[in-house]
Each structure stands twice: as structure tokens, then as C-alpha cells.
Amino acid sequence: MTTRPTARENILNKLREAVSWPKAESASRPKIGTGDAGDPAALTDIFETKATGAAAVVKRVGGISEATRQIVSFMKEDGLSSAIISDEEIIGKAGIKAALEKAGLRAITISSEPADYKEACFAADAGITGAPYGIAETGSLAMVFDSRNPRLVSHAPFCHIALLMADDILPDTETLVARVTERRVPPSAMALVTGPSMTADIALTAVRGIHGPGKLYIIIIG
Amino acid sequence: MKIEVEEFKRKANEGLNNAHQRELLGRLPVIFKALRDYSFSTLADPKAALERGAAIRRESIANLPAYLEAFEKKAVENGANIVWAEDYREAREIIIDLARKKKVKTITKGKSMLTEEMELNRALGDNGIDVFETDLGEFIVQQMNRTPFHVVGPALNVAVEEIADLFVSVMGVEKTLDLGGLTMQARGFLREKFKQAEMGITGVNMAVADTGSIILVENEGNIRFSTGGPKTHVAVMGIEKIVPTMDDALHVLRLLTRSCTGQAVSSYVNVINGPKKKGEPDGPDELFIVIVDGGRTKIYADPDFRQVLGCIKCGACLNVCPVWNKIGGYAYGWVYSGPIGSILNPLFLGLERAHDLYHATTLCGACREVCPAGIDHPRLFLKLREKRASGDRTWGARRLPLAERLTFSAWAWGISGEGRYRTAGKLLRWMLKPFVTGGVIGKLPAMGSGWTRFRDLPAPAERPFRRRWSDGERGTTK
Ligand code: SF4
Numbered sequence: 001m002t003t004r005p006t007a008r009e010n011i012l013n014k015l016r017e018a019v020s021w022p023k024a025e026s027a028s029r030p031k032i033g034t035g036d037a038g039d040p041a042a043l044t045d046i047f048e049t050k051a052t053g054a055a056a057v058v059k060r061v062g063g064i065s066e067a068t069r070q071i072v073s074f075m076k077e078d079g080l081s082s083a084i085i086s087d088e089e090i091i092g093k094a095g096i097k098a099a100l101e102k103a104g105l106r107a108i109t110i111s112s113e114p115a116d117y118k119e120a121c122f123a124a125d126a127g128i129t130g131a132p133y134g135i136a137e138t139g140s141l142a143m144v145f146d147s148r149n150p151r152l153v154s155h156a157p158f159c160h161i162a163l164l165m166a167d168d169i170l171p172d173t174e175t176l177v178a179r180v181t182e183r184r185v186p187p188s189a190m191a192l193v194t195g196p197s198m199t200a201d202i203a204l205t206a207v208r209g210i211h212g213p214g215k216l217y218i219i220i221i222g
Numbered sequence: 223m224k225i226e227v228e229e230f231k232r233k234a235n236e237g238l239n240n241a242h243q244r245e246l247l248g249r250l251p252v253i254f255k256a257l258r259d260y261s262f263s264t265l266a267d268p269k270a271a272l273e274r275g276a277a278i279r280r281e282s283i284a285n286l287p288a289y290l291e292a293f294e295k296k297a298v299e300n301g302a303n304i305v306w307a308e309d310y311r312e313a314r315e316i317i318i319d320l321a322r323k324k325k326v327k328t329i330t331k332g333k334s335m336l337t338e339e340m341e342l343n344r345a346l347g348d349n350g351i352d353v354f355e356t357d358l359g360e361f362i363v364q365q366m367n368r369t370p371f372h373v374v375g376p377a378l379n380v381a382v383e384e385i386a387d388l389f390v391s392v393m394g395v396e397k398t399l400d401l402g403g404l405t406m407q408a409r410g411f412l413r414e415k416f417k418q419a420e421m422g423i424t425g426v427n428m429a430v431a432d433t434g435s436i437i438l439v440e441n442e443g444n445i446r447f448s449t450g451g452p453k454t455h456v457a458v459m460g461i462e463k464i465v466p467t468m469d470d471a472l473h474v475l476r477l478l479t480r481s482c483t484g485q486a487v488s489s490y491v492n493v494i495n496g497p498k499k500k501g502e503p504d505g506p507d508e509l510f511i512v513i514v515d516g517g518r519t520k521i522y523a524d525p526d527f528r529q530v531l532g533c534i535k536c537g538a539c540l541n542v543c544p545v546w547n548k549i550g551g552y553a554y555g556w557v558y559s560g561p562i563g564s565i566l567n568p569l570f571l572g573l574e575r576a577h578d579l580y581h582a583t584t585l586c587g588a589c590r591e592v593c594p595a596g597i598d599h600p601r602l603f604l605k606l607r608e609k610r611a612s613g614d615r616t617w618g619a620r621r622l623p624l625a626e627r628l629t630f631s632a633w634a635w636g637i638s639g640e641g642r643y644r645t646a647g648k649l650l651r652w653m654l655k656p657f658v659t660g661g662v663i664g665k666l667p668a669m670g671s672g673w674t675r676f677r678d679l680p681a682p683a684e685r686p687f688r689r690r691w692s693d694g695e696r697g698t699t700k
Binding site: 004007008010011012014015016017018019020021050054110117118119121122137138140145146147150151152155156172173174177181186187188189190191192193194195196197198199200201202203204205207209210211212213 | 246249250253284286287290291300301306307308312356357358359362375376377378380381382385401402404405406408409412413416417433435441442443444446447449450451461468469472475483486487488489490491492493494495496497498499500501502503504505513515519522523525528
């Protein structure tokens with residue numbers, strides 16, 4: 001699929017030929033404080049308040065083994081029997097696969113079923129991933145997708161359980177973007193995730209879990 | 223989608239006479255206002271935030287060609303394919319062609335007003351390709367074959383009972399009136415489509431010039447599926463969707479979600495830089511960004527109307543509009559409704575065809591006050607009226623009929639001389655006298671009947687103000 005040779009030039013030329021707006025009218029851009037997330041020490045608290053306000057369930061734990069136990073208990077409480085888990089370092093460190101299996105739950109890794117990867121994501125009860133960053137201003141998780149934390153693991157199952165290091169909570173999205181663009185190549189895609197999937201399209205009434213996860217658990221470590 | 227902008231009066235009446243709709247519109251503005259007010263109160267300085275938003279949009283539009291080129295360059299570096307289309311037909315053909323080449327049978331689609339403008343779904347359907355709108359409201363509208371009632375909530379007026387019956391006939395499910403149940407029926411049905419789809423088509427909320435990223439805002443997660451699952455992602459954007467920098471985009475985002483739904487941020491904000499990278503098990507193999515003109519360069523060329531391209535389609539102006547809140551969204555007869563629809567529909571379809579829309583405004587300015595893009599709607603309504611009155615070839619406006627022009631010329635002549643004014647006043651009082659009943663004129667014959675069809679004229683005073691003034695009747699009410 002290519003552009004008809006003249007289409008691009010025609011469009012740009014029409015725009016270029018249009019009379020320009022008087023210069024004086026282009027207003028300056030004051031920097032706007034976001035009102036929240038001013039105090040770095042309080043970032044985790046702010047994050048927790050905002051995420052909870054957006055209907056995520058937030059749990060703070062002291063260390064990684066406690067996080068693993070917490071995942072198992074979330075799964076049991078909700079009566080979930082299978083989870084697809086991402087391939088990130090933190091997930092490996094937490095020994096989640098072994099812990100789930102020990103508790104009699106099914107754990108599917110993304111590398112174990114590459115051919116059926118998509119099907120496995122849709123079939124699992126829960127998706128367990130890390131979240132590279134949290135955003136205090138809005139209580140959002142910043143999912144930066146790559147081969148170890150791909151898109152569907154955190155989105156296709158009805159329940160998403162995310163591990164977030166307290167140190168990775170940033171004040172706002174501007175800081176996030178600065179952090180991510182420090183890398184040499186930008187990620188193919190990112191998603192800010194704030195609370196579960198939601199709709200109010202029928203009768204203006206909010207219902208959760210229309211397409212994406214209806215439940216979002218965030219475990220903050222540290 | 224049938225274009226029915228000419229039917230404004232009839233459809234406005236239908237809206238006014240629809241009891242269910244009236245009840246809904248009674249509640250709607252209260253809810254939207256509360257949500258919006260609260261969400262803006264969490265910003266350090268809401269007014270300055272709005273001003274900055276307007277400045278960003280103005281700057282984006284002012285230097286549009288340069289930013290478009292910069293965006294293209296970056297996006298190509300990131301691995302996206304950029305395709306340009308001058309009009310709706312060309313854009314449709316590009317997408318259909320691509321779908322055919324890739325042997326696509328099923329497409330899942332995110333909500334996009336531009337693809338509504340260009341009737342993409344009909345064209346795909348005509349070519350034997352199944353396309354499913356996946357935003358719940360848009361899915362309902364598509365299955366019912368209706369126009370959107372509201373830019374943000376296209377089906378928020380449709381009764382639960384009607385949706386329940388629709389789901390029974392479309393999905394073959396058991397009828398339920400439970401909202402959670404209905405939502406799960408839609409989830410189940412569209413999940414299968416997400417699994418099958420070989421192509422996802424979405425719109426674009428913002429295209430960032432300095433990074434080549436596209437940003438897509440949603441609450442449901444249907445866009446995450448449509449952009450993350452299928453092998454091909456086609457994003458369709460109007461040329462006006464550009465913002466200069468990522469920081470600008472993040473600021474506009476704060477205003478967009480607050481203005482749309484009163485949220486500090488939506489459930490999902492997708493920032494897409496390109497197709498999947500090596501080793502990623504999901505994400506599209508190819509990303510196509512189709513940049514469409516579709517009448518926008520024409521708006522750009524007219525400095526009187528150019529500012530309207532700054533619109534970010536948040537829907538806030540509808541929610542505060544005293545007209546929209548009485549007649550609802552269908553009266554506007556095309557893709558856009560409310561104040562923004564009263565500007566865009568005429569500019570896209572013709573000033574003559576859609577003239578009722580920009581005349582049916584009160585010029586109260588509530589829309590301008592909430593607009594995060596700094597659009598001066600009342601000024602644009604007046605410009606539209608002016609261009610129609612004086613006739614304007616570019617915008618398909620004939621001059622007013624001779625009789626009407628003569629009437630106004632006579633009126634202008636009549637009021638510009640004291641003697642003429644006094645005589646005309648006397649003459650009118652005498653002529654109108656027979657039509658006065660109970661202090662008002664409820665019905666006039668002939669040319670005057672249009673004026674009195676929907677309103678009463680107060681009866682002319684027995685003694686005109688000028689007389690009372692000169693008779694020394696000052697400082698009293700009688
Ligand atoms: S005109 Fe302004 S308020 Fe109305 S939809 Fe566009 S951006 Fe929103």
C-alpha cells in the first residue's frame with residue numbers, strides 16, 4: 001500500500017499555500033503544575049489513593065516473597081485456577097510459577113506455549129506481570145511492552161495482577177516519558193492502565209470488565 | 223449513514239416529543255457538570271490549564287504542514303507506514319485494497335469519527351469484509367444502523383429494553399435486562415472477534431510530531447485488543463490530529479479525559495510507536511497510518527474557520543449546550559452534533575444544506591467556556607450566518623432570495639432616519655393591532671407566519687417609549 005504520488009504533495013501544498021495566521025496571536029504556554037504528586041516521599045501514598053479511587057485493589061507488601069504469597073491468595077479468593085505469567089525478571093525472582101503450582105493452580109509461561117500464545121492468553125483466568133512504572137498523579141500503571149512483557153498477558157484474562165516496585169513510582173507522565181526515552185530505541189507500544197476496563201455506554205451506568213480485565217490487583221513491593 | 227441535515231426541524235421536533243429522551247436529557251447535564259467540575263478541581267490552575275490547551279492546539283494548527291512532515295519522518299523511522307489520502311473515497315480504497323491483499327475476513331474497529339464521516343464500515347461490508355465496531359456504544363449504533371447520539375456516548379439514549387432485544391437478535395443470546403449481564407454478553411461476543419480478527423482499525427486521538435507516536439484514549443480495552451492482537455493495525459487520522467511534542471500531548475490528554483468523561487485519565491491510554499519488534503509474541507507485524515484530508519484543507523484555507531480544526535472531539539460543548547440538551551443528537555443529521563456539529567456539519571456538507579444547524583443556536587457561549595481547544599463557537603456561528611447571507615461560492619451558499627434581501631435593506635433604511643423610524647413605527651402599530659390577543663401576537667398571516675409559528679410577539683405598546691420620554695414619564699414604571 002503506497003500513497004498516490006500526488007496525494008501527499010497536494011495536501012501539504014494546500015496547507016502551505018493557505019494564508020498564515022497573524023503571529024501575534026500564537027499564545028505562550030505556561031507550565032502547569034498538576035496539583036498532585038508534589039512530594040516525592042508521599043508518592044506511594046498518593047499512588048495508592050488514586051489507584052484505589054480508580055477501582056484497582058492495591059496491596060502493599062514488604063518483600064518479594066510476601067508478594068508471591070499475596071498473588072496466590074488473590075487467586076484463591078477469586079476462585080481462579082489458571083494464570084499466564086510474563087517473562088520479566090521480577091516475575092522470575094518472585095518464583096511465581098512454582099508457588100502457583102505448589103498451590104495446585106495452573107501456571108502458563110509465555111515461552112512455554114509460543115504457538116498457542118494468543119489462545120493461552122484468552123483462556124487464562126489471570127494474567128500476572130510486572131509493571132515497569134507507576135504514575136502517582138493518576139494511580140496508573142505504565143506498561144512498557146516488549147518480548148518479555150507482551151501486550152495480551154495483562155489484557156486478555158479477566159483478572160490482571162501486577163507487581164510494582166515502590167521505587168518505580170514516578171510523579172507524572174512527563175517524568176515517565178523522560179525515563180522511557182532515555183533508552184536508545186523507543187518501545188513499540190506503551191499503555192497507561194488506570195483501574196479495570198470500564199463502560200458506561202448502556203444507560204449511562206458504569207460497568208466493569210467490558211473487554212479488558214474486570215479486576216486489577218496491584219501489589220506494591222517496598 | 224444517511225445524511226439528514228436538511229431535516230433538522232422535523233428531527234428536532236421528534237426529539238422534543240420523545241419522553242424517554244427528555245427524561246434522560248434532564249439528568250445528563252447535571253451528571254456531566256459534576257464530573258467535569260470535580261476532575262478539573264484536581265488541577266493546580268484549571269483556567270491556566272485550559273489556556274495552555276488552547277495554545278497548544280492553536281500552535282499545532284498554525285504550523286500544521288511542518289508538523290505533519292516531522293511526524294511522518296519520525297513515524298517512518300519507528301517502522302510505521304504512512305499513507306496519504308485526499309478524500310474519503312481514496313481513504314476507503316486504500317484500506318479495502320490492503321484488507322484484500324492481506325486476505326482479511328474479520329476486522330475489529332475502535333471508535334473513530336473520521337471513519338464515520340467516510341462511511342468506511344459500509345464500504346468494507348460491500349466488499350464482503352466483516353467489520354465489528356467494538357466500543358460498546360458504537361457497536362450498538364452500528365448494529366442498529368443509527369447516527370451517534372453523542373460524540374462520546376453514541377448510544378447513551380438507547381433504552382435498555384431495546385439493547386436487550388438487539389443482543390438477542392444479533393448474538394442469539396437469552397434476553398436479559400441486567401446491565402452487568404448485557405455487558406458480559408457483549409464481552410463474550412466481541413472476544414471471539416478479537417481472537418479471529420486479522421486486522422484492527424482505529425482512529426487517532428493525537429499524533430505526536432517530535433516522536434512519531436500515536437495516542438489512543440479509551441476506557442473499555444477494545445482498542446488495546448484491536449491494536450495488540452491482529453497482524454495488521456490501520457490507524458486512520460485527519461490531518462488536524464497533530465500535536466508538536468509529547469509533553470504537549472500529555473497536557474492535552476489531561477484536558478481531554480476531564481472534558482470527555484470527567485476522569486483525570488481514562489482506563490487506558492495507548493501510546494503506539496510502531497509495529498512489534500523482533501521477538502515480541504503479539505502486536506501488529508505492520509502498522510499503517512492513513513492521513514486523510516477529507517475536506518480539512520478547505521477549512522484550513524479559510525482563516526475565518528481554521529480554528530475549528532483545533533477541536534479534540536471531547537464532547538464537552540454538547541453537554542453544556544441548551545439546544546443539544548433539549549433536542550438531542552439526532553436532529554443534527556450527521557456525524558457530529560451539538561455546537562461543534564453546528565459548525566462541522568455545514569463546513570463538510572455545505573452551508574446551504576445544513577443552515578438550520580447554525581441558526582438554531584442561542585449564542586450563549588457556554589460551549590466556548592468549556593472548550594479545551596479554545597474554540598470560539600459563537601463567533602463561528604455568526605461567521606456561518608454571515609457567509610450564507612452574503613452568499614459564498616466556496617461554501618456552497620447561495621445569496622438570500624431577493625425578497626429577503628430587500629426586506630433587510632428596507633429595514634436598514636427605515637431605522638437610519640428619525641422621521642422614517644417614527645412613521646414606520648406608527649404604521650406597524652396600526653397594522654399589527656388586529657392580531658393582538660391577550661397582550662401578545664400569537665399568529666401572523668403570510669410572511670409573518672414563520673416568525674410566530676414557534677413564538678409569541680409582545681404586542682406593541684399603546685404609547686411608544688419616545689413619546690413617554692418626551693412627556694416626562696421618567697422615573698416611574700407606568
Ligand atoms: S469544540 Fe471544543 S468542547 Fe466541543 S468537542 Fe471540540 S474540543 Fe470539545
